[in-house]
Amino acid sequence: MTRSGARRILITGGTSGLGLAVAKKLARHHKLLLSGRKSQIEMAGALPRGAGYIVADQRDPERSTEVLLRGIRDFGWDSLDNAVLNAGVGFAPADGLDGPEAIRETLDVNLVAAMLQAQALFPLLAKSRGTLTFIGSVAHTGSATFPAYAASKAGLHGLARSLRSEWGGRVSVQVLHPGPTKTDMHAKAGHDPGRMRALFLEPGDVAAMMASAIASRRSPVTLSWLRYLSGGAYLGRRL
Numbered sequence: 001m002t003r004s005g006a007r008r009i010l011i012t013g014g015t016s017g018l019g020l021a022v023a024k025k026l027a028r029h030h031k032l033l034l035s036g037r038k039s040q041i042e043m044a045g046a047l048p049r050g051a052g053y054i055v056a057d058q059r060d061p062e063r064s065t066e067v068l069l070r071g072i073r074d075f076g077w078d079s080l081d082n083a084v085l086n087a088g089v090g091f092a093p094a095d096g097l098d099g100p101e102a103i104r105e106t107l108d109v110n111l112v113a114a115m116l117q118a119q120a121l122f123p124l125l126a127k128s129r130g131t132l133t134f135i136g137s138v139a140h141t142g143s144a145t146f147p148a149y150a151a152s153k154a155g156l157h158g159l160a161r162s163l164r165s166e167w168g169g170r171v172s173v174q175v176l177h178p179g180p181t182k183t184d185m186h187a188k189a190g191h192d193p194g195r196m197r198a199l200f201l202e203p204g205d206v207a208a209m210m211a212s213a214i215a216s217r218r219s220p221v222t223l224s225w226l227r228y229l230s231g232g233a234y235l236g237r238r239l
């Protein structure tokens with residue numbers, strides 16, 4: 001953390017949806033480095049002011065982790081206060097069964113890459129007794145619409161619990177489980193939630209819940225209507 005209290009925060013999947021929403025929320029007070037699969041040109045003008053950007057496609061977990069580490073170093077950072085591993089994909093199979101390619105991409109992007117990133121980022125986070133945050137989903141308990149996606153999020157839940165005990169407080173580890181949110185994820189997944197979408201949370205509200213949950217360092221945390229309506233997102237600790 002700098003003398004001004006500004007944290008060094010890495011957010012993967014920072015090009016759209018929740019990642020970009022939380023980045024915009026934190027950019028006023030903190031230093032941000034985002035990553036995603038979009039090119040630097042595609043992201044020009046879309047990043048919060050002062051934020052850096054690393055192109056790292058997580059479909060190749062090993063390479064994208066190397067690229068991410070190099071990008072952090074090239075940005076001049078030798079430590080991190082927070083890493084928010086948020087990048088994720090899902091596919092809604094028409095007949096309820098994911099094909100091999102969808103299974104591979106979902107697990108590589110959501111779980112294998114996050115696992116390798118967690119290992120690789122540990123020394124940087126340990127330097128500042130930082131916090132590693134996995135973005136899971138309420139689907140981690142199972143979903144008929146997104147089976148491989150649900151499995152990947154269940155994996156993140158187990159991984160967070162394991163690292164939390166293995167790392168023994170040298171780095172705080174948490175997993176946050178957002179409820180359904182009005183981002184483009186469902187359209188990208190080929191899923192039309194129909195009228196149910198009207199009940200989904202707004203990305204800005206979930207981003208507020210994420211920031212508050214990250215500051216609390218608690219885990220696991222479900223980011224739901226209940227927390228939103230009870231004011232938990234706004235009255236909790238601030239990052």
Ligand SMILES: NC(=O)c1ccc[n+]([C@@H]2O[C@H](COP(=O)([O-])OP(=O)(O)OC[C@H]3O[C@@H](n4cnc5c(N)ncnc54)[C@H](OP(=O)(O)O)[C@@H]3O)[C@@H](O)[C@H]2O)c1
Pocket residue numbers: 012013014015016017018019035036037038056057058059086087088089109135136137138177178179180181182183184185186188
């Ligand atoms: N929306 C919901 O209802 C909901 C509910 C629970 C949990 N979540 C979780 O919240 C997180 C953010 O999702 P979102 O709703 O904000 O969806 P989103 O708008 O699609 O954002 C997902 C992010 O991950 C990135 N990404 C996808 N594939 C990637 C790859 N191969 N390499 C690197 N980055 C990749 C996306 O990049 P592009 O911009 O290039 O697509 C985007 O930045 C995900 O982990 C998701 O599972 C979402």
